[in-house]
Amino acid sequence: MASFSRVAVTPQAADLLRRLRAEHGPLMFHQSGGCCDGSSPMCYPLGEFVTGPSDVLLGSLEIDGGPERVDGTVPVWMSVAQFEYWSHTHLTIDVVPGRGGGFSLEAPLGVRFLIRSRMLTDEEMAGLGMA
């Protein structure tokens, strides 16, 4: 049986996550909305951002290996309210040269995580229980 996911990560972004994890320990994402650096994913040390009933876990990125040989996953969260408008799209976390972005961990490295989106297929929608 095929497994379906809402989130993915590019190899470049995965490499950056390995580097950040070596420095900061386990990581998490929370997708932002609103002004300025909004509509972008924010990367924090795991637990720095307190999630609760108003958030939904979109999925966990498997980011294994890296120089520090720490295995583990990076959960990706979004607010429930925002998810109402995003639920039909698949998100891939990428990284581009950039400058700043809230308190996200990668900014001092001169890069910025970025969401690339595509429509979920009918099969994926069914597999995710949204048909």
Add this chain to the structure above:
Amino acid sequence: MTVYAPPGQPGSPAKYAGRYDNFIGGEWVPPVKGQYFENPTPITGQTFTEVARGTAEDIELALDAAQGAAPGWGRTSATDRSAVLLKIADRMEQHLETLAVAETWDNGKPVRETLAADIPLAIDHFRYFAAAIRAQEGSIGELDDQTVAYHFHEPLGVVGQIIPWNFPILMATWKLAPALAAGNAVVLKPAEQTPASILVLMELVADLLPPGVVNVVNGFGVEAGKPLASSPRVAKVAFTGETTTGRLIMQYASQNIKPVTLELGGKSPNIFLEDVARARDEFYDKTLEGFTMFALNQGEVCTCPSRALIQESIYDQFIADAVQRTEAVVQGNPLDTGTMIGAQASNDQLEKILSYIDIGQQEGAKILTGGERVHLGGDLAGGYYVQPTIFEGENRMRIFQEEIFGPVVSVTRFTDIDDAVKIANDTLYGLGAGVWTRDLHAAYHLGRAIQAGRVWTNCYHLYPAHAAFGGYKQSGIGRENHKMMLEHYQQTKNLLVSYSPRRLGFF
């Protein structure tokens, strides 16, 4: 028409130093860890200065300076504080071109906007709060003929302010002016995308302020913004930005039991009723300009009118006229006063905008004009330019629900006023909205029914002091730009006084 020379070039009114330290205690202080970061102009993509990469250690130094200055500043008379604000305004006015060109170079916005809006509005803002603090009064409650409740305004002490990059000097002023008027000392963290123009302002006004009353620490959000926002030494945090960081700042504030004000953006509807097209007159022309306001400041405005709702009965003709008006927007060198749209503030913003243009098309929205990155030649080749873009689609699409923060408007139809209200309010946010009509009954009904803090009626993108600005729903907490902001920077002290010599009789 004028084309300004870039800062530092012969004939330019502005000049940037090669390096900037932090401004702490009235002096330029190198960062404790000795690190700096490069600051490029989005106009060319080239670095023009380097700026202190502040950390928690620098924030602590700034908090020391602010805590040292706050008691004395808080005790000065309103008259004296007002006079300082007026002097700052005068100094800015004397150097308006310098500040405007410096701001354009740091941010990428057209100099016609910084000359006519950003800097004049900032100047007026200082004058407004200089006046407001003089006019502010406490109150007296006469509880009975021998018991009186006196209410005094007291400053909070030291406040932290985190500034966005879309209007660096103006947004800093929106926060600084009321905080200083109310008698607080400030530690301010500019955005790392636009760290430099605020320092040009500080160079200009440093001699007017007692040392330590305003402290500016630059650096990255995670390294400098977070230590400021999470410090138990600040009595309040003010932030403009996005929702996830807004929540994080509230979380830190909850740990310290401190108040916050937050301005977190929107997805503002701009509503055009059928009667606007009743005549092809001056007002219709103004209406089309109102539509095109989505391109102001490259769309990098929290209240960008990024959803246009057009009544079905006039849709085809109105959108044809609107496309024509949008295609007349002049894009080019931001230092040319003829340029209407400049550069996006950073490369990652450019990439984000292009990613939304991509998902918009995937969702089935149709591009009516624009939709591409613009490659300007010559010195501007490395800059971050996007065509003004009009999408036609449905309100459920992500391009109608997320703040793209670029020159992108998503257009849809509505049938009647109830339908317009329903679509307008179908959003997580509630910061701004626009209503365009010749029918004052419809204007009033819509204005009251839309869940947003500011409803521009037959105008858009005006930001005068004395008109409260702030959000409903997820757009934030608090109101800036109005004397009510003073109370966001003040404590209430109640003296409850009995003038009766008689005991109560309990004991």
